[in-house]
Amino acid sequence: MNRNARFRQKLQDSALMHAMSAHNPLSARLAADAGFDAVWGSGFELSASYAVPDANILSPSQHLDMMRAIAAAVDVPVIADIDTGFGNAINVSYMVPQYEAAGVSAVVMEDKTFPKDTSLRASGRQELVRVEEFQGKIEAACGARRDADFCVIARTEALIAGAGEQEALARARAYEAAGADAILIHSKQSTPDEILSFVAAWQGRAPLVLVPTAYPQLRESDIQALAKVGLVIYGNHAIRAAVGAMRDVFARIRRDGGIHQVDAGLPTVKEIIALQGDAHMRELERRYLK
Ligand code: SPV
Ligand code: MG
Numbered sequence: 001m002n003r004n005a006r007f008r009q010k011l012q013d014s015a016l017m018h019a020m021s022a023h024n025p026l027s028a029r030l031a032a033d034a035g036f037d038a039v040w041g042s043g044f045e046l047s048a049s050y051a052v053p054d055a056n057i058l059s060p061s062q063h064l065d066m067m068r069a070i071a072a073a074v075d076v077p078v079i080a081d082i083d084t085g086f087g088n089a090i091n092v093s094y095m096v097p098q099y100e101a102a103g104v105s106a107v108v109m110e111d112k113t114f115p116k117d118t119s120l121r122a123s124g125r126q127e128l129v130r131v132e133e134f135q136g137k138i139e140a141a142c143g144a145r146r147d148a149d150f151c152v153i154a155r156t157e158a159l160i161a162g163a164g165e166q167e168a169l170a171r172a173r174a175y176e177a178a179g180a181d182a183i184l185i186h187s188k189q190s191t192p193d194e195i196l197s198f199v200a201a202w203q204g205r206a207p208l209v210l211v212p213t214a215y216p217q218l219r220e221s222d223i224q225a226l227a228k229v230g231l232v233i234y235g236n237h238a239i240r241a242a243v244g245a246m247r248d249v250f251a252r253i254r255r256d257g258g259i260h261q262v263d264a265g266l267p268t269v270k271e272i273i274a275l276q277g278d279a280h281m282r283e284l285e286r287r288y289l290k
Contacts, residue, residue: 004149007077007105010037011151011182011207016224017231020238023049024066025073027238029275032074038231039074041067041104043081044118045239056115060086064098071103079153079233080104084114088133089140096144096152106151108184108209109141111158111171119160120188120214126161131171135178142179153209154180159187165198176206182230184209192218199226211235 001009010017019038020031023045031039046066047054063080071078080099085092092109099107110116111134117124129137134154141152154175158168172183183206187195192215199208207230212218223229252262 002147002149003075003077003103004105004147004151007038007079008149008151008181011106011230014227016220016229018220019079019231019233021045021233021235022070022238025069026275027242028070028074028078031238032076036076038077038079038105039070040233040235041070041078041080042235042239043083044120044236047118048236048239048243054116054118056083056086060095064095064102067099067104068102077105078103079106079108082107082109084112084116084129085109085137085141087114089136092137092140093144096141097146100145100147100150105149106153106181107141108153108155109137110155110184110186111175112161119157119186126157128157128161128163128171131174134171135174138175138178138180151181152179153182153184154178155184155186155209157186159185159189159194159198165194165201168198169201172202172206173204176204180206182207182209184211184233186211188214191215192222196226199228202228207231209233 017037019040020034020036021040021042022028022031023042028039043063044054046063047058050058052058067078067080082095082099086095096107111128113127113129117126138152138154145152156168156171156175158171168185172185175183183204185195185198185208195210195215202208208228209231210223210229211233213235220232223232249262249266253259256262
């Protein structure tokens with residue numbers, strides 16, 4: 001079974017799938033090595049790695065190129081965060097085949113206006129597009145895919161925008177009717193109450209997708225028990241782990257006046273060489289360098 005088919009099947013079966021964010025092939029490889037089912041090609045993380053806001057400042061090709069590099073570096077399925085689809089339904093029609101050709105297995109597209117603002121920022125610009133307009137974008141995404149197993153996940157930002165549960169449910173229903181394979185429902189509340197209420201009220205067939213960044217107390221066992229959720233995405237833990245680790249080590253080197261103290265606690269150069277796929281290159285050398 002190819003990656004897309006594996007992803008579609010896992011999204012629909014009863015076990016909860018988990019995806020870890022990545023902003024480059026190395027972080028994706030570490031996520032796959034840790035046992036995550038899939039990699040989340042996070043716009044937030046990629047933006048952070050360029051030190052710019054997650055607000056469509058990067059070009060679509062910067063994101064697409066990174067998704068291609070990530071998909072080439074891991075065997076697990078890659079879920080690409082395409083924000084609002086980089087424009088209208090026409091832009092979506094042209095972008096989705098490029099993501100599919102880049103080797104990703106699913107796209108997540110959100111119902112905000114372009115250019116977007118990041119979801120978890122306090123008082124960000126959170127404007128929703130008309131429901132019909134977003135249905136057109138979902139239909140365009142579904143119509144543009146070449147492999148029927150490639151998944152189109154519709155994300156409603158209704159709760160993020162403060163539009164309430166009824167609006168979120170109405171949008172989720174409309175997006176399912178337009179052909180979405182799953183519905184991502186996002187929340188920035190610090191408790192899971194709003195999400196749990198939405199999940200309880202959801203009557204659709206499409207599996208739900210959660211991103212529990214703001215409400216980390218909700219564990220996988222709790223989510224699995226909800227039955228309607230097919231996928232949990234950890235949205236920014238690769239970049240936050242990297243920032244924390246780099247900040248700590250850099251400060252210690254300045255404080256210690258050298259690398260003599262930190263060195264023993266760091267991953268070895270040998271480990272990094274292994275992560276670069278050195279074994280594969282040595283095998284190529286053995287076979288082809290004559
Ligand atoms: C991302 O990781 O880019 C996401 C999740 O879209 S969030 O940042 O929480 O909106
Ligand atoms: Mg994003």
